[in-house]
Amino acid sequence: MTAHPFDFDGQHLLARTSGALVWPARRWLIVSDLHLGKSERMARRGGALLPPYETEATLDRLEAEIDATEPDTVVSLGDGFDDDAAGRSLPDAICRRLRAMAAGRRWIWISGNHDPGGICPRMPGQSVDALHDGLILRHQAGQGPDVSGHYHPCVTLAGQRMRCFLVGRDHLILPAFGTYTGGLPVTDAALARLVPQGTAIACGARPIAFPVDGARVRPRKRAGGFRRPF
């Protein structure tokens, strides 16, 4: 079991432990915050020289998801590129790979705050600001109900930090799919405001769903007497 089924805005959806969302009725695969080219951008700005493999690693995981779900449409929910320049300077091999992954299906890049300038011509697919097509898809949550990313929600369960989907009445917020992406705890005021009450679906080896209630999301009871050995 690598997906958790749930309903949002009248649609039946699947939250996958990879952090991708599947809309089975339309055969859509939706991923958010890929941040391709992040290490290059950091280096360009004089920051640390991080291992330059995260784009490859992100695409490895995305390709595995495409192989597993065989979508007709792939949607990148914004911040697909760490900035517009990062999108333009991706190596040719990466662009070729993206085009191969997009062959035979629709590919849509929604613009995010990191990549407002649209896509470079070497990329497959088209670039839009938002999608209104049965569901509203945009990078940053607005007037609900909508599906968005941007915040990189995460939770801590049993001392372990995990990415998570955050599902409320008005908003469905996806975790970041990119390899080098941090997380914002669902307890943070910014997220609690958008989803005061709802469900978090944590991306463990299996999906773990549990209720989120404003600021009181920390489990109050410890399960069993087990303590971490280290």
Place this chain on the structure above:
Amino acid sequence: MNLPKEFQEWFATQGWQPHPHQIDLLNARGDSLLIAPTGGGKTLAGFLPSLVELRDPPGGLHTLYVSPLKALTADIARNLSRPVADLGLKIRIEDRTGDTRSGQRARQRVDPPDILLTTPESLALMLSYEQAPAIFGSVRRVVLDELHALAENKRGDQLMLCLARLKALAPGMIATGLSATVEDPARLARFMGGARVIHADPGPDPDIAMLPTTRPAPWAGGGGHYAVPDVLAEVARANTTIIFINTRAQAELFFQAIWAANDANLPIGLHHGSLSREARQRVEAAMAAGELRAVVATGSLDLGIDWGAVDLVIQVGAPKNVKRLVQRIGRANHRYNAPSRARIVPANRFEVIECVAALQAVRERDLDGDDRGQGPLDVLCQHILLTACAGPFDADALFAEVREAGPYRELSRADFDACVDFAATGGYALRAYDRWQRLMLRDGLVRLRDPRAARDLRMNIGTIVEAEMLKVRFRGRGGSLLGEVEESFASTLVPGDTFLIGGQTVRYDALREMVVEVTKQPAKEPRIAVYSGLKLATSTQLSHRVQALIGDPAAHVILPPDTQEWLALQARVSGLPRPGVLVSESFPHQGRWHFAMYGFAGRNALQTLGLLMTRTMEVAGLGPLGFLSTDYALLIWSLDPVTDPAPLLDRDGLREGLGDWLGSNAVMKRSFRNVATIAGLIQRNLPGQRKSGRQATFSSDILYDTLRRYDPDHLMLRITADEARRGLVDFDRIEEMLARTDRFDHRVLDRVPPLAAPLLLEMGRVPIAGQGRERMAEAEAAALMAEAGLTT
């Protein structure tokens, strides 16, 4: 050089006679290493040549003093001011640490004092300034205090690199190392890059013995609480006592236990590294003022200000390491020529044997110490980047200079080049950053591509990577600060949990803006007293002594009677571990088979061995359920018995398992984080930066996993693996254990053997469960669902 007349007179006025080693140092023409017990006038000896030369100050910085503790620099400044004033010397002495105000720092760069007192990190920072050649060009002398302590970790390696830099900037400069008693002075001298060793008179033998206790030590546990009445009685008889405890958590518990029994209300304080700085300073001040009769302390008091009034040291728990024991004993009685008085309290039966063995070693002046091996490359990476901050450098010249530093004297050119490449481009197999490299070659010199990067690099100076610490405060507006706990500890707390800090029990309420909020809970027993962190393993040499003592029945007469009986029983029903023989036992207990093995390899190595052996047992279908490790023994419980340990201990098999297991292990990830931070791959989290919140940082674990998958030969992974083998994973000691094993002696018994019995009572069991963590998270979530009236 003779001691000038005015100095001789000054000594006479004090009623002192210069020590021979002080005169010896005065006459030294090259670098020296002075080995002297505490109270031997070591610091004055170190400064005497400088003071003599500064009768006529040549201008500019003359002497640099480096100490591991900020507090020591202030103390030294005070101590020096007296002879300087008495002798009418016209010199300026200033300190320069992380606490020095920026105005003062700026002035020091333009107009340095005659004597500058500093720490290794501040020195590294100053050497990274473009003005470094001007500031340090005039230095004639460097005094390195508490060198034995610095040489034990990466701070010392960094300091030695800085010393090599200083020697290049100020040719002819003389370095003097000051050290407490160490096992191998020649090795410490090599660490300094070569120095003449001068021994001070070691003084009289210490008066050291086991503390007689009314009750015998318990079978297991590490608290030593059984001895509280006896310790209190000693404290009452002595003037001032330091009670050393091995860990912070145990110190908290012992402090609580001693106050519960302190009917006479003796003023007793607590001092450890998790307490707030204010709390520690209060205790130190009270101690200096003679207001305390005792202080319960951890290694946080191993170094530091001299307290002449301390006349007794009590070590609770096995000392783990003879050298450290000797240095701790030296904290008692800082008056030269008076014997230090110390008493040892073993925490349990096994420790009784260790304490007896340690006392033997102290009497034979047989100290231990493990060679740290070659200087670590992460420190070198940082040094290369900081050197570039000071200005362009020639790679060949820097290589030659680095090899002058003791820890790096055997550095290969290939390793040096790998570090330069890492510093310049990240050193990745995928050459992605040739446009954005940090260092570039121009006109034959290596330099920063963007000089503005120097600011960030300087922020990252230092080799101490603290675990993320969270402040602990009483709840409410302006609640007072109690201290700090590790973030990993805080993340295991749920509201209502009680734990000990600063000698009081508090209840965890909430985590707000990176502060742990607590309320006082005086009546309740603390549920948790766990601060995670590396447990110090018993040294190789002391473990050997313990094994030899156990294995020689004729020597048992020096042990307490109850311990003798225990070992005699073990010899009758099973066998005694002895040098050359690896004894193990399989026996049933509470429906499970248990396998006990007496490896004497230290707890970190035995923990690693436990993980590796249970993996093999899993494959062999023995159904391992869990294990625990102590410094001496490994205990594994399983559904089926181990009948032959040999295949489980096959060296090649273990090495192979190590490769697999290490990769994904949390211990490795922690080592990687330290290495990557020191080398400058990731930035330290600086105070104030963490609150910014939004998607802030991703964990270094992700970098580690990515590198392992896409660039497995990368320099950072190589350094991490080297380090883990020696430190937390300690595989080298598993190899050492197998190398000194001539044969296995395995017995299958029908009941619990005497030596194994205490192991069954030990804490720290590690359950083996592949999906344990995941199941636990699911259980937690299910509990929440149920509570909310939902079902999955």
